[in-house]
Amino acid sequence: MIEEESIILLLVLLVGATLILTILIKAGLEQVGMPAIVGYLLLGFLMRLVDVQEQLLSAQVLEVYGFFAELGIISLLFRVGLESNLSGLLSQLPRASIILVGNLILSGILGFVSAYFLLQLPLIPSLFISIALIATSVGISVSVWQEAKALNSVNGELLLDIAEMDDIAAIVLMSLLFAVVPVLNGEVEANFLPVLTQIFGPFLLKVVFFSTFCLVFFNYFERPLTRFFEKIEPAPDPMLMVAGTGFIIAALAGLLGFSVAVGAFFAGLVFSRDPEAVKLDASFSALYELFVPFFFINIGLQLESQALTAALGLGSILVIVAVLGKIIGTGGPAMLTVGWSSAVLLSISMVPRAEIAMVIMQRGRYLGDWAVPPEVFAAMAMVSAVTCIFSPLLLRPLLQKWVLGSGYE
Incomplete structure (x- = not known):
């Protein structure tokens, strides 16, 4: 009993200290124009590095941090969905489709070819890398x-459209990958007919069921629920209802065999169609700021120091691949449609990989070393940190220069 109480007190102490440190990290890095997620990753890794004897980070403590990280994933993807304008994205598809297709194809193919053929990684880790490199961390750019007052420009809106679309594509591809992983790993017979019937058949049925559930919920239950909670109690109760519903839908997606991240994203999309629910996003920010740092801290906690040596060489190559995939894949088509200066800005803006990319890699890491080995996970964490640091450093002076120039849109 005394030992259990000591563990609980230690947990309270560690969580409290972590929350204080995340505030200080975010404030400090914002002062120098750096994204906070880099600091969160480093904090998690340093916590693991310092606690060599595992006196503080026991199995119980890591389990709690893992639970908070899971809530962080749900909060993160729910907000991505909540801030997405699906009808607006569909209306912009003709304008952004050429750039989007080049961006997706080159980033994905270059990632897979480099991992599988150049780095000689197994098939499944190569596929995880390929899909992770498709996603863009739109929040970083x-x-x-916003700082340059250019987000409402034509190019700023185009950036949002392309980045949100490739995040959606990465999430969909992640779902498909989890559906075929049993076949690729030899758990299911890999003949054509069994794959079709045992994997894609049930997967499509689940997609139809989950999509139908989301549509029915939005059309018949979402607005009455939101109005009911607004009536009986002012803020923050309506926001808590929205967040609680998002958690339930995410859990349902997990029970169906999807990732909770996928469920959270689609739950956010459901509420994004209701203007009143979107207004609650400001209130949701408190939960977002509470849980999301734990997701990145938990990634740092999972980085194995012995894997870092192997990850340096691997990560260096993947950083180059990550940069080239977006620079060429976005910049090439953009140069044909919006001009060279806009193409440069858009391609550099698409380089950062953080939230969605690391969600994909962490989901794979949970499957085991056969899906995402420790050195691959550490290498992709390195890709995330490097691209999130250097992209803003390159982008900021270019935006300052071209925004101040006449004729920029």
């Missing part, structure tokens, strides 16, 4: 565009 958007903050720089």
Whole structure:
């Protein structure tokens, strides 16, 4: 009993200290124009590095941090969905489709070819890398565009459209990958007919069921629920109802065999169609700021020091691949449609990989070393940190220069 009480007190102490440190890290890095997630990753890794004897980070403590990280994933993807304008994205598809297709194809193919053929990694880790490199961390670049007062420009809106679309594509591809992983790992017979019937058949049925559930919930239950909670109690109760519903939908997606991240994203999309629910996003920010740092801290906690040596060489190559995939894949098509200066800005803005990319890698890491080995996980964490640091450093002076120039849109 005394030992259990000591563990609980230690947990309270560690969580409290972590929350204080995340505030200080975010405030400090914002002062120098750096994204906070880099600091969160480093904090998690340093916590693991310092606690060599595992006196503080026991199995129980890591389990609690893992639970908070899971809530962080749900909060993160729920907000991505909540801030997405699906009808707006569909209306912009003709304008952004050429850039989007080049961006997706080159980033994905270059990632897979480099991992599988150049680095000689197994098939499944190569596929995880490929899909992770498709996704863009739109939040990193958007903050720089907002700072330059350029987000409402034609190019700023185009950036948002392309980044949100490739995040959606990465999430969909992640779902498909989890559906075929049993076949690729030899758990299911890999003949054509069994794959079709045993994997894609049930997967499509689950997609139809989950999509139908989301549509029915939005059309018949979402608005009455939101109005009911607004009536009986003012803020923050309506926001808590929205967040609680998002958690339930995310859990349902997990029970169906999808990732909770996928469920949270689609729950956010459901509420994004209701203007009143979107207004609650400001209130949701408190939960977002509470849980999301734990997701990145938990990634740092999972980085194995012995894997870092192997990850340096691997990560260096993947950083180059990550940069080239977006620079060429976005910049090439953009140069044909919006001009060279806009193409440069858009391609650099698409380089950061953080939230969605690391969600994909962490989901794979949970499957085991056969899906995402420790050195691959550490290498992709390195890709995330490097791209999130250097992209804003390159983008900021270019935006300052071209925004101040005449004729920029």
